[in-house]
Amino acid sequence: MKTTLTFPIHKTKNSKLPETDFSNLVFGRTISDHMFVADYKNGEWTDLSVEEYKPLELNPANATLHYGQSIFEGMKAYRTSDGKISVFRGDANWARLNESAERMCMPTLPEEIFMEGLMQLLELDRDWVPTANGASLYVRPFMFATDDYIGVKPSETYKFMIFTCPVGMYYSKPVSVKVETKFTRATEGGTGYAKTAGNYAASLYPALQAQKAGYDQLLWTDGKNHSQIEESGTMNVMFKINGKLITAPTHTGTILKGITRDSVIQLAKDWGEPLEERFLGIKELEEALKSGDLEEAFGTGTAATIAHIERIHVNGTDYYLPEKGSDAFSNRVLRELDGIKYGELPDPHGWIIKI
Numbered sequence: 499m500k501t502t503l504t505f506p507i508h509k510t511k512n513s514k515l516p517e518t519d520f521s522n523l524v525f526g527r528t529i530s531d532h533m534f535v536a537d538y539k540n541g542e543w544t545d546l547s548v549e550e551y552k553p554l555e556l557n558p559a560n561a562t563l564h565y566g567q568s569i570f571e572g573m574k575a576y577r578t579s580d581g582k583i584s585v586f587r588g589d590a591n592w593a594r595l596n597e598s599a600e601r602m603c604m605p606t607l608p609e610e611i612f613m614e615g616l617m618q619l620l621e622l623d624r625d626w627v628p629t630a631n632g633a634s635l636y637v638r639p640f641m642f643a644t645d646d647y648i649g650v651k652p653s654e655t656y657k658f659m660i661f662t663c664p665v666g667m668y669y670s671k672p673v674s675v676k677v678e679t680k681f682t683r684a685t686e687g688g689t690g691y692a693k694t695a696g697n698y699a700a701s702l703y704p705a706l707q708a709q710k711a712g713y714d715q716l717l718w719t720d721g722k723n724h725s726q727i728e729e730s731g732t733m734n735v736m737f738k739i740n741g742k743l744i745t746a747p748t749h750t751g752t753i754l755k756g757i758t759r760d761s762v763i764q765l766a767k768d769w770g771e772p773l774e775e776r777f778l779g780i781k782e783l784e785e786a787l788k789s790g791d792l793e794e795a796f797g798t799g800t801a802a803t804i805a806h807i808e809r810i811h812v813n814g815t816d817y818y819l820p821e822k823g824s825d826a827f828s829n830r831v832l833r834e835l836d837g838i839k840y841g842e843l844p845d846p847h848g849w850i851i852k853i
């Protein structure tokens with residue numbers, strides 16, 4: 499999109515690039531040089547700027563610290579084969595951020611502020627976009643309340659920010675998951691579809707118990723009866739049973755509307771793959787595991803893109819899935835998405851924003 503929006507850009511005098519080991523990137527640990535900042539006060543967004551990445555000063559009475567008005571997004575920028583920078587579906591992240599904002603009683607953000615802030619930040623820190631195969635620049639837009647007031651009510655002021663970090667692969671190998679039937683991530687009428695910090699805070703304890711038991715992630719089930727699969731801890735989840743893809747629908751408001759999920763569904767439709775957006779019952783999953791009808795299970799998300807699932811624990815038993823061949827749907831769709839993102843394949847749906 500074209501915009502006439504302008505704002506000050508303050509470049510750091512002490513770049514961290516020379517001391518950064520791009521061959522040893524731990525996801526989320528290395529932060530790039532700059533950040534975009536905007537403040538909401540008196541009913542409008544103001545004080546837009548790109549600044550040196552640095553700590554924030556917060557009043558101990560900051561509303562977010564006490565009442566959790568905080569939302570965020572996750573997206574990636576890639577170094578294409580011709581050396582340029584591409585951003586995957588940034589407009590979808592902007593739209594989802596605003597959907598989360600409305601649910602959390604926060605102000606929506608104009609598209610031109612989101613996109614121009616993102617573009618200027620990525621242009622300034624373009625040398626932070628890795629060149630290694632499978633690496634990318636993770637982009638974290640987020641918004642939080644800034645009222646210094648103790649009282650349960652929506653804040654009147656907010657801060658929106660974007661920072662970035664170079665990353666390698668989120669999962670370096672297939673993952674093991676455990677079906678969770680005690681704890682609940684989200685219920686109808688709650689905030690499950692919003693990308694808000696509280697959802698993740700509530701998931702930490704049960705996820706930690708699963709990790710202690712030897713599993714990478716949970717498969718969350720519905721909060722009413724714990725009888726059907728919803729999503730995984732860091733991603734949506736898909737199953738291929740008897741040649742048909744099955745993934746949970748998002749209309750209940752308990753599941754995050756994953757942008758990678760949506761992209762995989764679109765590609766499946768393009769390829770004429772049988773697809774059902776419906777809930778998969780635990781009993782149906784267990785029967786498919788026992789019979790061998792479950793051909794593939796994988797997660798979809800910005801961090802992981804496609805995360806192959808090799809082991810599923812359900813009702814006290816571990817089931818192992820067969821190793822995936824190169825022609826498996828999950829591998830095909832991963833190659834297609836990576837090809838589009840890195841500029842090696844056509845982009846028929848206009849998902850890529852180039853810098």
